[in-house]
Amino acid sequence: MKRKTDILVGFIxxxxxxxxxxxxxxxKQADIGKRQxxxxxxxxxxxxxxxxxxxxxxxxxxxxxxxxxxxPDGWVIVHLRVNPSVIFPADPVVLLNESSLFGEWxxxxxxxxxxxxxxxxxxxxxxxxxxxxxxxxxxxxxxxKLTAVAxxxxxxxxSVAERVEVAFDEQAARELRASIKNVSDLSSVMxxxxxxxxxxxxxxxxxxxxxxxxxxxxxxxxxxxATRIDSATTSPEAxxxxxxxxxASTELRHTSSQIRELxxxxxxxxxxxxxxxxxxxxxxxxxxxGTGSLGLLVNDPTMYRQTxxxxxxxxxxxxxxKANPKKYVSVRIF
Amino acid sequence: MATATSIDRPPASRGAxxxxxxxxxxxxxxxSLTLRGLADLGxxxxxxxxxGLAIARDVSTWLPETVEQMWRLGIASMxxxxxxxxxxxxxxxxxxxxxxxxxxxxxxxxxxVQKTVTLELAPVLTGLALAGRVGANIAAELGTMRVxxxxxxxxxxxxxxxxxxxxxxxxxxxxxxxxxxxxSMIVGVGAGWIASVLLLHLSTPEFTKGLRLFxxxxxxxxxxxxxASFGVAVxxxxxxxxxxxxxxxxxxxxxxxxxxxxSAVLILVLDAFWAVTWLLGHxxxx
Numbered sequence: 001m002k003r004k005t006d007i008l009v010g011f012i013x014x015x016x017x018x019x020x021x022x023x024x025x026x027x028k029q030a031d032i033g034k035r036q037x038x039x040x041x042x043x044x045x046x047x048x049x050x051x052x053x054x055x056x057x058x059x060x061x062x063x064x065x066x067x068x069x070x071x072p073d074g075w076v077i078v079h080l081r082v083n084p085s086v087i088f089p090a091d092p093v094v095l096l097n098e099s100s101l102f103g104e105w106x107x108x109x110x111x112x113x114x115x116x117x118x119x120x121x122x123x124x125x126x127x128x129x130x131x132x133x134x135x136x137x138x139x140x141x142x143x144x145k146l147t148a149v150a151x152x153x154x155x156x157x158x159s160v161a162e163r164v165e166v167a168f169d170e171q172a173a174r175e176l177r178a179s180i181k182n183v184s185d186l187s188s189v190m191x192x193x194x195x196x197x198x199x200x201x202x203x204x205x206x207x208x209x210x211x212x213x214x215x216x217x218x219x220x221x222x223x224x225x226a227t228r229i230d231s232a233t234t235s236p237e238a239x240x241x242x243x244x245x246x247x248a249s250t251e252l253r254h255t256s257s258q259i260r261e262l263x264x265x266x267x268x269x270x271x272x273x274x275x276x277x278x279x280x281x282x283x284x285x286x287x288x289x290g291t292g293s294l295g296l297l298v299n300d301p302t303m304y305r306q307t308x309x310x311x312x313x314x315x316x317x318x319x320x321x322k323a324n325p326k327k328y329v330s331v332r333i334f
Numbered sequence: 335m336a337t338a339t340s341i342d343r344p345p346a347s348r349g350a351x352x353x354x355x356x357x358x359x360x361x362x363x364x365x366s367l368t369l370r371g372l373a374d375l376g377x378x379x380x381x382x383x384x385x386g387l388a389i390a391r392d393v394s395t396w397l398p399e400t401v402e403q404m405w406r407l408g409i410a411s412m413x414x415x416x417x418x419x420x421x422x423x424x425x426x427x428x429x430x431x432x433x434x435x436x437x438x439x440x441x442x443x444x445x446x447v448q449k450t451v452t453l454e455l456a457p458v459l460t461g462l463a464l465a466g467r468v469g470a471n472i473a474a475e476l477g478t479m480r481v482x483x484x485x486x487x488x489x490x491x492x493x494x495x496x497x498x499x500x501x502x503x504x505x506x507x508x509x510x511x512x513x514x515x516x517x518s519m520i521v522g523v524g525a526g527w528i529a530s531v532l533l534l535h536l537s538t539p540e541f542t543k544g545l546r547l548f549x550x551x552x553x554x555x556x557x558x559x560x561x562a563s564f565g566v567a568v569x570x571x572x573x574x575x576x577x578x579x580x581x582x583x584x585x586x587x588x589x590x591x592x593x594x595x596x597s598a599v600l601i602l603v604l605d606a607f608w609a610v611t612w613l614l615g616h617x618x619x620x
Contacts (some may be wrong), residue, residue: 009404012412013513020516020554023523027448027549052550102442104547 028052029064038066039080041094041107041135042128046076047142049096049105055080056099057109062086065107075128078137080107089114093125094137109135116140381574385500392497399502407468407503407569408510412517414467415460419518422455423447423525424533431534440536444544447526452553453613456518458605461564464511465597469572472503473593476576477586485577500573504566511565512558519557552616560608567604568597 024030046068055063063082071077080094089111099106115122121138129136168176286292290299321328389396430446476499479485485495523545530536575593579585 005405006401009401009409012409013404013509016513016517019520023520024551024554027546028551029546102438 035084036063036081037084037086039063039082039088039135040133041078041080041137042071042131043076043078043094043096043137043139044074044124044128045139046078047096047105047139048098048103049078049107049139053104054099054106055082055109056106057082057086057088060086062109077134078107092135093129094135095121095140096137097140098142107137377578378574381577382570384496385504385570385573388494388496388501389505392494392501395497396501396505399498400505403502403506404510406471407464407506407565408514411464411467411510412514414463415514415518416521418459418463419451419456419522420525422459423451423522423527424529426450426455426522427526427529427534431530440534441540441544442547443526443530443534443536444541445547446544447530448523448545448549449553451522451526452519452557454557454605456522457515457557457561457564458601460515460518461511461561461568461601462598464514464565465568465601466594468507469568469593469597470590472569472572473576473579474586474590476573477579477589480577480579481582481585495577500570500577503573504569507565507569508562509565511561511568515557515561516554519554556608556613559612560605563604563608564601567600571596571600 049065049068051065051068053065054061055065063080063086065078066081067079069077069079078094078096088109091112092109093112093115095108095110095115096105097108098104112125115125118140121140124138125136127136128134128138287295287299289295296303426447427443430443431440434440434442476485479499485499488495488498527538527541527545530541531538572593575589575596579589581588
């Protein structure tokens with residue numbers, strides 16, 4: 001009886017212990033005796049990720065987070081245990097993110113090119129990938145953080161709405177209604193105008209089409225003419241004309257340089273003439289002022305009279321000289 | 335006239351003496367209570383220390399008895415424990431479904447059932463049930479032995495009653511309570527699973543998803559260690575109350591009752607103790 005009790009107690013104890021171990025292993029999805037592949041990724045921060053979180057590849061759970069440990073230089077090393085049959089993308093990166101609204105996290109393995117357009121995430125991935133031995137990882141913001149940002153945005157929107165409410169009082173509403181009515185009236189008027197001028201526009205558009213056709217025709221003609229000119233310029237006569245033109249152009253350049261030289265001389269002469277005129281002006285000014293001999297001659301009547309008298313006497317002297325030359329000239333040779 | 339005066343006017347010293355007597359009585363009561371508490375504490379501590387010494391000293395005495403006690407305290411208690419656990423699991427699943435009211439996905443029923451059963455309900459409810467069954471049983475048995483002077487006879491013959499009567503029971507309680515609680519955990523979660531599938535129309539993969547969602551091996555470790563401490567406490571109290579029994583059948587009944595009450599209180603105190611010392615802050619650890 002005693003031995004039977006011992007065996008029974010031992011059996012039940014072992015049974016319960018085994019059942020407990022099996023149950024825990026089953027709930028934890030432990031892979032006892034199954035070959036697994038260990039992958040290491042490094043992160044700056046792992047958020048709320050915990051040991052046992054799922055490793056997801058293309059939406060399928062392919063493993064579990066095996067361990068999380070702090071590493072030097074501010075890194076966090078995450079060991080992922082994945083099924084050997086799971087094939088990672090060509091250039092894999094690991095993102096830690098929330099998988100539901102209820103605090104579940106997962107490690108998602110994706111290709112680098114499929115990263116979200118988030119500069120922070122891309123920078124973290126680039127930094128974590130410098131090691132080369134471990135998969136680069138980054139943590140996406142949790143729903144809590146996003147909710148906080150959304151809350152802030154909602155607060156800003158509420159603030160704006162409050163301001164709009166303050167600005168948009170009864171008066172503003174009335175004015176807005178009146179404006180809308182005006183716009184409505186205006187649009188109906190414009191509609192009428194458009195309807196009225198639609199026929200004219202049709203005619204105009206027909207004419208425009210005709211004009212465009214004419215233009216096309218003209219363009220074709222011009223094109224044809226250009227083709228002909230092009231063919232004409234390639235003949236020997238044209239070459240001769242061009243050569244003559246070149247010679248004429250050379251001569252023109254020569255003539256023009258001579259004209260430039262002449263014009264330079266003319267400019268010099270003009271300068272001298274200006275100086276002479278200036279001197280003349282000065283002399284005339286003196287004459288007008290009555291200074292100098294000429295001034296006195298021109299302005300002083302006494303001088304005039306004396307000169308006139310002198311001329312009269314000279315005339316009488318000449319007359320006398322003509323009449324009696326011997327009186328004044330005595331030529332003796334010996 | 336003088337007599338009348340003395341009758342009309344009460345003596346001045348009497349009014350002052352009454353409050354002094356009351357204060358003295360109150361202080362005396364506090365002192366008595368403190369002394370009794372300290373005496374109980376000393377007795378209990380000495381009893382626990384003697385039991386510990388007996389475990390180390392008389393292995394050949396307690397070892398053959400321990401398996402028998404494991405059967406009586408553990409295996410024989412299994413049906414009632416599993417019965418409680420199964421109904422607890424069912425009720426928990428229904429309560430969770432009722433509380434979620436569509437705001438929380440229904441697969442969280444599995445999470446709630448797993449967490450609640452492994453961390454709290456399986457250890458505590460099983461502990462309380464076994465405190466009633468095992469604690470009362472031990473106190474009544476040892477109390478009867480005490481009042482029928484069987485223990486006195488052992489002591490007269492030079493046998494120490496502790497290795498023979500107390501140590502096997504305490505060890506059996508410490509070993510078998512976790513076994514019973516582990517079985518209760520499995521049955522409780524299984525009952526919750528069945529109830530979810532049958533009554534809540536939750537699929538098995540959904541329940542399993544919730545079950546695994548936040549499962550941690552620590553949950554089971556915590557529940558089992560806690561239940562081991564309950565087992566030791568319940569058997570120690572039962573033994574202590576039984577060995578201190580006096581007054582015949584009435585004393586035996588009183589010992590059994592006080593063993594159950596003290597065990598239940600100590601289970602709740604230990605539950606809080608483990609929660610504060612071990613559970614608190616564990617969630618933040620990596």
